[in-house]
Amino acid sequence: MELVQFIPLDINNALLLIVVGFVGGMVSGFIGSGGAFVLTPAMMSLGVPGIVAVASNMCHKFPKALVGTIKRHKYGQVDLKLGLIMGVFAEAGVLTGKHFMSGIKHDFGAVGTDLYVSVIFIVTLAIVGTYVLKDYRKLKAGGGESTEVPKLARWVQSVHIPGTMVWSEGAKAHISLVFIAPVAFATGMLAATIAVGGFIGVPAMIYLFGLPAIMASATELMIAFVMGLGGTIFYALEGVVDVRLAMLILLGSLFGVQLGAIGTTYVKDYQVKLVMATIMLIALFSRFFYIPGYLSKLGLIEAMDEGTLKMLKLGGDIVLGIALVLGAVIVLTSLIKGIREHKASQIPSPGVGMQD
Amino acid sequence: MAATSSRGLVRMLVYGILTFVFYWGLVTYSEEISHLSLTTPDTCVVAQGPETGVYHKPEAEACQAKGGTMQDGNWMHVLAPIVIAFVISFSHGAFTGLFWEVVGLKAKK
Secondary structure, three states, rough: OEEEEEOOOOOHHHHHHHHHHHHHHHHHHOOOOOOOHHHHHHHHHHOOOOOHHHHHHHHHHHHHHHHHHHHHHOOOOHHHHHHHHHHHHHHHHHHHHHHHHHHHHHHHHHHHHHHHHHHHHHHHHHHHHHHHHHHHHHOOOOOOOOOOOOOOHHHHOOOOOOOOEEOOOOOEEEEEEEHHHHHHHHHHHHHHHHHHOOHHHHHHHHHHHOOOOOHHHHHHHHHHHHHHHHHHHHHHHHHOOOOHHHHHHHHHHHHHHHHHHHHHHHOOOOHHHHHHHHHHHHHHHHHHHHHHHHHHHOOOOOOOHHHHHHHHHHHHHHHHHHHHHHHHHHHHHHHHHHHHHHHHOOOOEEEHHHHH | OOHHHHHHHHHHHHHHHHHHHHHHHHOOOOHHHHHHHHOOOOEEEEEEEEEEEEEEOOOOHHHHHHOOEOOOOOOHHHHHHHHHHHHHHHHHHHHHHHHHHHHOOOOOO
16 A cells, blocks of 8 residues: 655645746746756655656646647647647557556655656756757857758658658658657657656657757647646546646746746847756756665665755755756846847937937 | 727736636645545545545555555546646636736737
8 A cells, every 4th residue: 555645735835836836937938848847856856756746747737738739720830630640659658657657656655756757857857958058059159040851850751651651741741650659659758757758759850850840849739738638637547646736836837937938039049048958957966966865765775864865855955946046047137138128229219210 | 009908907807816716726625636636546545633644556454454444436536637727727827928918028029
């Protein structure tokens, strides 16, 4: 038997969740990706078990993803057919990922899921963070985003396997299910593990399938909705979705996400990439502080005393706090500075005014 | 122009009040909502002082030893988080969108 507890909803926890949601939302609106990569570890820092944090995050994301899909579909940015097909395979990935997570919870308890989520977080954020940092350097050096179809995508589009070809409106090409299915499955697996599937889905759609970046991120929203809804149902059947947490995170994040999205229109592309990489790498670093505690509780290393565990947890909380505060400060200062500069540029000089 | 902004303000207030009511309900019925979620699968429910302990993957003997009651799960409880998430997201999403509009913060064109 496993005792399952949701954290008490006292005023301190509620306020912290709202603030974390606000900052996480602001960062996610600014960098254009789901904020779960800061929200999931932040929830875990508040004492929420890994499996409940992931499940509740999926629950907070899917209605937002639906609204985003509808909005961006109006601008013609969503590849509906590809999104739907990927959604189906991603759902299989979510189911498998959830099954795996439940197995860990059953065999090792909630601490087992904490360790599992943390390790996958570190690996994923290290890969994605490093890649984004490289992208930042390229963009800053004046490389710019290439509009050409990547070489790998051209090869994928050239592979013709009868009976498996799917027309992608976004890529303007046929793509075989042989490529679509594993990518979508992996996206779902990652979503069910750390609540962020877009780290696989978006780059794969750009570099493997040849979709323009704007269509890839819009189509990912549709996949995120399908995965989020499915994930919420699967995890809710296990009784681990804490909708109170999800909604308190949402309370802050809906304000933050719009502020962050407005902020991006006032800054340069490479600045956004730098913020993304910095926050990812700091959030990654914070997880290292918690791992000894998990290993100790699982009996995988020598038992550590309470004082040391508390100090390590405090260290992790501080590092994660730095990531969140840094994210908030960068977004807000960019927004304020950008608005000032924009307003200054809008004031016509006296001479120009006379001519009008 | 003034009519449009006052209409925006009224809509923002309506959605704001609606959102406030939903969140008030969420906090007020926090215990009941948690219990509903936790008891979606089969459980062993144990009264622990003023609180209730909910055990998943229950075993009849272990449950009895703890003085708990075996309870059959109800898959219909899955609807609770989904409906709550949809309703609050819709109302709160509309409110925040109108809020930033009324505040006058817009994306650079």
